Structures are given as structure tokens and as C-alpha cells.
Amino acid sequence: MNSPGTQVHHLDGVRILDLFAGPGGLDVAAHFLGFRSIGIEWDRNACETRYAAGLPTIHADVSVMRETRFDEIPKSVDVLAGGPPCQSFSVAGKGVGRKRLDRVEEFIHRLVGGENEARIDEDLHSLGDPRTALVLEPLRWLLKAIETEGRDPYKVIVLEQVPAVLPLWEVYAKLLRGGEGRLNGVKYEADFWELKTERFGVPQTRTRAVLVARRPGLGAVEPLETTHLPFELQRERRNASQAEMFPGSSLPTGRKSRWISMAQALEEASRQKDSRVKASRLRKDGEMKFFVVSNYGSGGDSKKRGRRLWSEPAFTVTGKISRNKVYKSMAEYEAEKPDRFTIPESGVLQTFPHNFPWSGNDQAQQVGNAVPPRLGMHVLSMALHSRPPTDEELTAATTWRTVPGTTTEELRHIGCGDLSQCPPKSHRITRSRRKPAP
Incomplete structure (x- = not known):
């Protein structure tokens, strides 16, 4: 069992609270920038990965933590970060949240306006997908900090989601700039953007909606400067010679490098x-050459599978990446003998370190749900350092530290304890049926 002294040691100096932390994309980014973080995550498998990686974690529901366990969050936390679950807004899902953006915007204004939250929660249920309401949690956490005696408003707020949520981040930004209603005069400099991951050195095409807000006195929020060229998604508009070029031979164009390919990463x-x-x-033949056939449809046709060459960035890494088919030749393709990306390879395409200790079950889903750490480093560095990450920081981010088993156990005790406060049934053990011995 963990001693109180050990718990203080692991949480000492924590500055960043990562809501919906997943396996640790933002936490990994924070680590390489020199910041300590703690994440709240309800999925037990993602928690196991976090414990193995040495990332302080609370295994709990974000809403429950805010409502009944807010005092457990270290008072040293002054940065609120997070990426609420995106399924309700993603084009890959049913899109309940995407279709009801106007209603969600209405709920944001009702929250800040001071309407009874129980009534708001009751109305939120009418949206059909409970995950839609989670996009309001960062705002609720800010209001909780403002209204709790002995707590200070967060100095910095960093949020990310799928592009469909950008209009809601715009609403957030306007409210944070105004400081009205329950914000009680607390104002922020705030801005929001749609960012393409390959333009920041992530070897995949993925677009995210990002909001950054900072308290006055910390300086204006500046747009992020991209480091790499964009990747043209429409094959007929690509430069054919560039697409066929082996990654190692690409040269920078002006000040920006070409996007990072799967093979290079x-x-x-x-x-x-x-x-x-x-x-x-x-x-x-001594060179890394392959092509990938996506699990998803292309051009609006669910039966038409997109393809990417080894010399191009990966498709968006989702929880279904293990279903993408990898072929080294047309002969393999015609014989239907595909390979698959391994979990460590999938993690590298997300820019996790090559030796990141993926643990628990549903590891492909963990990888797909994560924020690419390299993108996280660019966002957090601008938000907290007012500069891009250095080359030294980015280089260091390719290898993860060795975490002793004792540290993993200590963090598991902090996060799970006696399991009584973990999400219901999350630690349920399924016993396999064994045939009797002959």
C-alpha cells in the first residue's frame, strides 16, 4: 500500500489537469516540455497504460470528480486541458452533437448565465447521446474553480476536439473574453484554430479544433506557426514525383520541411x-516500401477504400487502425495477404515514443483516441512558453523514460485505491470457462 508521503511525491508540483486524459497524449507532451500533469480517465485500460508510463492519474468519471471530489485535485494545478470524447461530433459516428450544435451553444450560455444545472442536465438528456454533454465539462470545471473558496481560476486553458466543434470553441472564446455571468469578471485572452497535424510533423493527416485561453498579463494568444508543408489529400492533385519519392530524399521547401511520411517515422x-x-x-529490396488500404470508405463511397503509399503520411489514426491492411506488393494485394500495423507502430504514427508502454486491453482504441503528443507539444509550448517546442525537446520526445514497477504500483494506488471510487463495474473480472482436465 502507498504511504501518504509517496502520494505527495507523485503529485508534487503538478500544474496541468488533463480531463478525458486517455493514454496520455497531452501528458506526454507536457512531460517533454518540463511540466507535471495529472489526468482523469474513466477507461481502466487507458489507466493501465498511464500507470505503466508513470503518469499520475485518477481513475474516475470527470463529472463525478467535479461534483463530489473536486478537493482531491492538487491546488498547484493552474492549467486546465482536455479533449472531450469526440464520437458525438465525429463524421465517423452518428453525429448527434454535430447536428445539434445550436442546442449545445444554448446550453453553454445557460451555464454561464447561472441557470439551475440540474435543469440543464435534464434537458441535455434530450439530445440522445450523453457524450454530447461532455463538451461542456471544461467550462463547468472552470466555473467550479471560480466558485470554490480557496481556489484560483485556471491561468491557462487548452482544449482540442474534432473540427465540427470549432463553432463551440468560438462561443467559449467569446464568453472567456467577456467574463460575464458566473465567470464573475474573470476574463481571458482566447483564440481558436483548425490545425492539420501533418503541418506540425505528425506522420498522419488529422485535423483538430483547438482553443487556447490565457489570463491577462500572460500575453496575447498567438497563432501556432506550422513547421511542415501540407499534404494534398486528392491524389490527382499531388505531385506524382513527390509521392513516389523515398522519404529520406525529400528536401525542405523554403523554411518548412515536407510532411513526414509513414516510412520515415x-x-x-x-x-x-x-x-x-x-x-x-x-x-x-532493402527499402521500406508498402501501401496501406484504409478500413474506411473514400469519397463518400463506403465500399471504396482509400490508399496511401509508404512515402505519404498515414490516414487519420483511429481506434480501428488495426483493421487497415498493409501490403508490400500488388501480388500480396491480389492474393489478399495483408499485414497490419502493430500497436507500437500505430503509436509512432501518432508520435508516441517508440517504447511507450501500451498496456491493458483495447490498445488500438487507446492509440486512436489519443491526442498526438507532437501536436500537443506545439500547442502547450505556445500556451505555456509563448514559443514553439525546441528541436531538443522534439528529439527527446521520441524515447520514453524507464518506469520502475514500484512507481506503476504507487500510481495505480493513487488512481484506483481500493477500487471503491472507480467507475462502476470498471474492474469487473470476467472469468474464462476452462474445460475440465482429462
Whole structure:
């Protein structure tokens, strides 16, 4: 069992609270920027990955923590971050939230206006997908901090979601700038953008809606400066010679580098000491050459599967990445003998370190749900340092630290304790049926 002294040690100096923390995309980014964080995550499998990685975690529901356990959050926390679950707003899902943006905007104004929250919660249920309401949680956490004696408003707020949520981040930004209603005069400098991950060195095409807000006195919120060229999604408009070029031969154009390809990312990761990325099977004639057939439809046709070459960024890494098919030749394709990306390889395409200790079950889902750490480093560095991450910080972010088993157990005790406060049934053990011995 953990001693109180050990718990204080692990939570000492924590500045960032990561809501909906997942396996730790933003926390990994914070670590390499020199900041300590604590995450709240309800999925037990993601928590196991976080414990193995040495990331302080509370295994709980974000709403429950806010309503009944707010005092457990270290008072040193002055940065609120998070990416609420996106399924309700994603184009890959049913899109309940996406279709009801006007109603969600109405709820935001009702919250700040001081209407009874129980009534708001009752009306939220009418939206049909309970995950839609989670996009309001960051605002509720801010209001809780403002209205709780002995707590200060967060100095910085960083939020990310799928592009469909950008109109809601605009509403957030306007309210934060005004400081009216329950904000009680607390104002922020705030801005929001739609960011393409390949433009920040992430070897995949993925678009995110990001909001950054800072208290006055910390300086204006400046737009992020991209570091890489955009990737053209429409194959007929790509530069054919560039698409066929082996990644290592690409040259910077002006001040920006070409986007990072799958092969480049996986090749570099496989060369690291004790790498978990074993990419030799993807090489052909000594070079890494392959193509990927997506699990998702393309161009609005669910039966038409998109393709990407080894020399291009990956498709958006989702929880279904293990269903993408990888082929080294047309012969393999015609014979329907595909390979698959491993979990460490999928993590590298998300810019997690090559040796990140993925743990628990549903690891592909964990990888797909995460914020790409490299994008997180760019966002957090501008929000907290007012500068992009340095080359040294980005280079260091390719390898994860070794975490002793004792640290993992201590963090599991902090996060789960005796399991009584964890989400209901989250630790239920399914016993396999064994055949009697002959």
C-alpha cells in the first residue's frame, strides 16, 4: 500500500489537469516540455497504460470528480486541458452533437448565465447521446474553480476536439473574453484554430479544433506557426514525383520541411535502442516500401477504400487502425495477404515514443483516441512558453523514460485505491470457462 508521503511525491508540483486524459497524449507532451500533469480517465485500460508510463492519474468519471471530489485535485494545478470524447461530433459516428450544435451553444450560455444545472442536465438528456454533454465539462470545471473558496481560476486553458466543434470553441472564446455571468469578471485572452497535424510533423493527416485561453498579463494568444508543408489529400492533385519519392530524399521547401511520411517515422523509430518497432517486414529490396488500404470508405463511397503509399503520411489514426491492411506488393494485394500495423507502430504514427508502454486491453482504441503528443507539444509550448517546442525537446520526445514497477504500483494506488471510487463495474473480472482436465 502507498504511504501518504509517496502520494505527495507523485503529485508534487503538478500544474496541468488533463480531463478525458486517455493514454496520455497531452501528458506526454507536457512531460517533454518540463511540466507535471495529472489526468482523469474513466477507461481502466487507458489507466493501465498511464500507470505503466508513470503518469499520475485518477481513475474516475470527470463529472463525478467535479461534483463530489473536486478537493482531491492538487491546488498547484493552474492549467486546465482536455479533449472531450469526440464520437458525438465525429463524421465517423452518428453525429448527434454535430447536428445539434445550436442546442449545445444554448446550453453553454445557460451555464454561464447561472441557470439551475440540474435543469440543464435534464434537458441535455434530450439530445440522445450523453457524450454530447461532455463538451461542456471544461467550462463547468472552470466555473467550479471560480466558485470554490480557496481556489484560483485556471491561468491557462487548452482544449482540442474534432473540427465540427470549432463553432463551440468560438462561443467559449467569446464568453472567456467577456467574463460575464458566473465567470464573475474573470476574463481571458482566447483564440481558436483548425490545425492539420501533418503541418506540425505528425506522420498522419488529422485535423483538430483547438482553443487556447490565457489570463491577462500572460500575453496575447498567438497563432501556432506550422513547421511542415501540407499534404494534398486528392491524389490527382499531388505531385506524382513527390509521392513516389523515398522519404529520406525529400528536401525542405523554403523554411518548412515536407510532411513526414509513414516510412520515415517507422524507419527512424526502428533504429532506436531497444525499439518496440520492428519494421523489417515492411522493407522490400532493402527499402521500406508498402501501401496501406484504409478500413474506411473514400469519397463518400463506403465500399471504396482509400490508399496511401509508404512515402505519404498515414490516414487519420483511429481506434480501428488495426483493421487497415498493409501490403508490400500488388501480388500480396491480389492474393489478399495483408499485414497490419502493430500497436507500437500505430503509436509512432501518432508520435508516441517508440517504447511507450501500451498496456491493458483495447490498445488500438487507446492509440486512436489519443491526442498526438507532437501536436500537443506545439500547442502547450505556445500556451505555456509563448514559443514553439525546441528541436531538443522534439528529439527527446521520441524515447520514453524507464518506469520502475514500484512507481506503476504507487500510481495505480493513487488512481484506483481500493477500487471503491472507480467507475462502476470498471474492474469487473470476467472469468474464462476452462474445460475440465482429462
